[in-house]
Amino acid sequence: MSELRWDPLKLHWVIIATERGRRPRDFQVEPETGEVTSCPFCYGNEDKTPGEIFAIRPAGPPNSPNWRVRVIPNKYPALRIEGGLDSRGYGLYDVMNGIGAHEVIVETPDHHREMADLTPAEITDVLVAYRTRFLDLRRDMRFRYMVLFKNHGSRAGATLAHAHSQLIAVPLTPPVAATELKICREYYANKERCIVCDLIAFELASGDRVVREFTNFVILTPYASCFPFELRLYPKRHAHDFAQLDDAQLAELAVALKEMLLRLKTVLKDPPFNFILHTAPPQQQRLGKPEYWSSIEYDYHWHIELVPRLTQIAGFEWGTGFYINPTSPEDAAAFLREAEI
Amino acid sequence: MSELRWDPLKLHWVIIATERGRRPRDFQVEPETGEVTSCPFCYGNEDKTPGEIFAIRPAGPPNSPNWRVRVIPNKYPALRIEGGLDSRGYGLYDVMNGIGAHEVIVETPDHHREMADLTPAEITDVLVAYRTRFLDLRRDMRFRYMVLFKNHGSRAGATLAHAHSQLIAVPLTPPVAATELKICREYYANKERCIVCDLIAFELASGDRVVREFTNFVILTPYASCFPFELRLYPKRHAHDFAQLDDAQLAELAVALKEMLLRLKTVLKDPPFNFILHTAPPQQQRLGKPEYWSSIEYDYHWHIELVPRLTQIAGFEWGTGFYINPTSPEDAAAFLREAEI
Numbered sequence: 001m002s003e004l005r006w007d008p009l010k011l012h013w014v015i016i017a018t019e020r021g022r023r024p025r026d027f028q029v030e031p032e033t034g035e036v037t038s039c040p041f042c043y044g045n046e047d048k049t050p051g052e053i054f055a056i057r058p059a060g061p062p063n064s065p066n067w068r069v070r071v072i073p074n075k076y077p078a079l080r081i082e083g084g085l086d087s088r089g090y091g092l093y094d095v096m097n098g099i100g101a102h103e104v105i106v107e108t109p110d111h112h113r114e115m116a117d118l119t120p121a122e123i124t125d126v127l128v129a130y131r132t133r134f135l136d137l138r139r140d141m142r143f144r145y146m147v148l149f150k151n152h153g154s155r156a157g158a159t160l161a162h163a164h165s166q167l168i169a170v171p172l173t174p175p176v177a178a179t180e181l182k183i184c185r186e187y188y189a190n191k192e193r194c195i196v197c198d199l200i201a202f203e204l205a206s207g208d209r210v211v212r213e214f215t216n217f218v219i220l221t222p223y224a225s226c227f228p229f230e231l232r233l234y235p236k237r238h239a240h241d242f243a244q245l246d247d248a249q250l251a252e253l254a255v256a257l258k259e260m261l262l263r264l265k266t267v268l269k270d271p272p273f274n275f276i277l278h279t280a281p282p283q284q285q286r287l288g289k290p291e292y293w294s295s296i297e298y299d300y301h302w303h304i305e306l307v308p309r310l311t312q313i314a315g316f317e318w319g320t321g322f323y324i325n326p327t328s329p330e331d332a333a334a335f336l337r338e339a340e341i
Numbered sequence: 342m343s344e345l346r347w348d349p350l351k352l353h354w355v356i357i358a359t360e361r362g363r364r365p366r367d368f369q370v371e372p373e374t375g376e377v378t379s380c381p382f383c384y385g386n387e388d389k390t391p392g393e394i395f396a397i398r399p400a401g402p403p404n405s406p407n408w409r410v411r412v413i414p415n416k417y418p419a420l421r422i423e424g425g426l427d428s429r430g431y432g433l434y435d436v437m438n439g440i441g442a443h444e445v446i447v448e449t450p451d452h453h454r455e456m457a458d459l460t461p462a463e464i465t466d467v468l469v470a471y472r473t474r475f476l477d478l479r480r481d482m483r484f485r486y487m488v489l490f491k492n493h494g495s496r497a498g499a500t501l502a503h504a505h506s507q508l509i510a511v512p513l514t515p516p517v518a519a520t521e522l523k524i525c526r527e528y529y530a531n532k533e534r535c536i537v538c539d540l541i542a543f544e545l546a547s548g549d550r551v552v553r554e555f556t557n558f559v560i561l562t563p564y565a566s567c568f569p570f571e572l573r574l575y576p577k578r579h580a581h582d583f584a585q586l587d588d589a590q591l592a593e594l595a596v597a598l599k600e601m602l603l604r605l606k607t608v609l610k611d612p613p614f615n616f617i618l619h620t621a622p623p624q625q626q627r628l629g630k631p632e633y634w635s636s637i638e639y640d641y642h643w644h645i646e647l648v649p650r651l652t653q654i655a656g657f658e659w660g661t662g663f664y665i666n667p668t669s670p671e672d673a674a675a676f677l678r679e680a681e682i
Contacts (some may be wrong), residue, residue, distance in 0.1 A: 005564055005565035006565060007563065007565035008524070008536065008540075009521060009524055009525075009540070009562070010520065010521075010565070011524065012565070012567075012662060012663070012664075013565070013663055014565040014567050014663070014664045014665075014666055015663060015664065015665045015666065015667050016565075016566075016666050016670070017665050017666065017667055018667065018668065018672070021670045022569055022667040023668075023672075023676075024570075024609055024676055027569065027612065027652075056391070074482060076547065078657075078665045079661050090564075091543045091547075092536070092540055092543060093564050093565065108358070110587060121653065134405075145661075147657060147660055147661050149655075149656030149657055149660050150656060151653075151655045151656050154653075155653065155656025156653065156656070157652075157653035157654070157656065158655075160498050166656070166657070168657055170661070170663065174660075174661030174663050175659060175661070175662030175663070176659075176661050176662040177661065179351065179352055180350060180351075183349070183352065184350075195349065195433070196350070197351065198433060199349075199350070199433055202433060204380050206432075207534055222432075223346055223348070223434050224346035224347060224348035224351070224353070224354070224355040224357075225351075225355065225357075225433065226355050228363055228368065229365075267365050268365055268368060269564065271368065274655055274656035274659055275656065276656050276659065276660030278660070280527070284560045302439065305660070306528050307656075307659055309653075310368040311368075311498075312492075312495075312496065312497065312498035312650075313654055314490075314492045314497060314498025314499075314615055315490030315492045315497070315498065315507070315615035315617050316419075316488060316490055316492060316507070316509055318517075318615055318617065318648055319488055319490050319513070319515075319517060319615070319617030319646070320486075320515030320516070320517050320518065321353060321515050321516030321517040321617070322353070322354055322355070322356060322511065322515050322516070323353075323355045324355075324356045324358050324419045325355055325356065325358065326358055326359065327359065327363045327364070328357050328359045328364040329357070330445055331359070331364070335364075336364055339507040
């Protein structure tokens with residue numbers, strides 16, 4: 001069982017997941033190259049993964065081939081679904097059991113296609129899988145937040161090359177989400193407007209950081225980007241919850257997401273990246289911390305944040321929380337806008 | 342001139358340092374290997390760097406060879422010393438000029454020795470250079486904080502292989518420091534004790550996470566370590582300010598620092614790492630934000646934090662602020678304690 005440990009000096013929780021079993025020599029090993037013959041995410045290797053949780057497949061039984069998207073439990077989960085939190089003190093510290101869910105969404109059966117190469121219809125399938133899993137995990141009252149993210153490339157933390165994303169449900173609101181929720185709530189309390197809607201209006205009027213505008217979505221480089229070619233994909237009309245999108249909206253989002261990934265791949269020659277889906281926490285969990293939820297439908301604006309991993313997070317960044325970005329967001333937006341895809 | 346930009350959604354400042362000049366193709370390039378012939382930090386190449394700010398050399402004029410430690414301005418500074426902040430608003434954002442100092446401490450003239458290989462006397466020279474620069478930069482009232490850090494290895498962000506550390510003076514208290522200062526102050530306000538002194542007492546009594554104890558220093562793995570083999574080096578007796586250490590104390594610290602680096606190098610086969618010196622901000626700057634300073638001599642405890650860069654910061658970490666650590670701090674401490682150095 002992994003542990004969640006609290007640092008009273010840093011004010012953060014850390015997941016100590018020793019079942020992933022790293023001894024000193026393990027860190028000498030390079031990331032797996034993901035040879036097709038042994039890749040557990042490939043067609044025909046369905047028995048090499050834990051049993052599937054969800055799949056989109058035209059016909060056939062679970063865990064058989066012939067699927068388009070497949071969701072499985074992570075074989076080496078950071079958090080486990082069984083048990084109680086058992087939160088307790090330990091000296092000046094705090095500790096609780098590592099309870100949560102850790103799932104993998106395999107985006108395509110084809111080992112050689114990454115998400116940017118999929119058709120909008122295929123990406124829509126992936127988004128449907130995301131939505132399905134969000135809605136299902138929300139029924140578990142122990143989970144305060146769900147984090148949907150994708151690591152692409154070994155420098156971005158991917159240990160398998162086959163295209164996949166991950167969904168982790170955590171028993172606490174993470175610090176990044178807590179800050180975002182607080183900012184949105186306070187801005188709304190003062191102005192009765194969504195801060196993200198205001199930012200989008202400002203950015204569309206300026207145009208300097210707009211990469212691409214669609215009818216219902218916009219791709220921007222953030223004004224205070226921490227990293228070169230950082231990107232955000234926003235729905236233009238206010239909406240707090242990704243999981244409430246209907247199929248037609250997911251299909252539109254798939255077009256925008258593909259374009260974001262393809263422009264990045266073209267300009268930077270397939271860079272490593274992470275993207276994270278930021279969406280409102282589940283309705284049911286509102287009971288826990290009422291101060292978060294009074295106006296969330298109006299104050300929170302779901303979106304996708306993408307961070308290419310071109311530069312290292314070094315001593316200065318880790319030691320201060322300040323980031324040094326050598327590429328201006330305006331230049332990055334221009335390069336991405338002008339790319340021929 | 343670089344810019345400091347404020348993100349009103351993330352509540353952080355970012356340094357946009359475009360003079361470092363990164364266009365898309367620049368990110369294809371691998372880090373420099375630091376060939377000896379062209380290394381600007383080597384003996385005889387003193388004219389390849391900006392003029393030195395400080396050096397320890399037995400005899401001879403500035404910028405001549407025959408030095409032991411040399412401090413120079415960074416050739417590609419993230420922040421520049423000349424000018425005013427000119428803080429101003431821009432839409433929902435804020436921006437100010439990138440004012441600060443960015444110096445490089447070359448730790449040895451020998452290209453092939455890293456800090457762990459230096460003698461305690463040579464490391465003492467490096468620490469004397471750190472102290473000298475801290476005390477000098479504190480005279481500039483524009484700087485709120487100084488960050489002394491070392492990036493070792495390209496995966497830890499080092500662009501030159503030759504052993505060096507960096508000192509950046511910033512015109513704002515960084516978020517990591519602000520949190521640490523606040524925690525220490527609040528704990529002291531409640532208990533009239535230093536939180537770090539209390540943690541050290543708990544850790545010495547437990548022993549589980551102690552790597553090595555000296556007369557006046559102790560090396561620990563933090564209970565809630567974010568990364569495998571994370572380390573902290575603390576003075577056992579309360580002291581808030583590294584820059585007030587005398588020569589004898591620096592010589593004792595050099596012995597402890599060398600041992601920390603050497604144990605890490607031995608167990609993990611010369612891993613990439615960052616270390617950051619956490620010390621109290623300068624006395625003069627107390628005027629700016631009085632709430633930070635009322636009890637800092639009693640509540641703040643200087644120390645060194647070291648983070649090996651064995652695992653990637655991936656989508657989950659970036660998207661949540663939670664870290665997943667696959668090696669327990671107790672196991673890491675045992676491996677480091679038992680290493681034969």
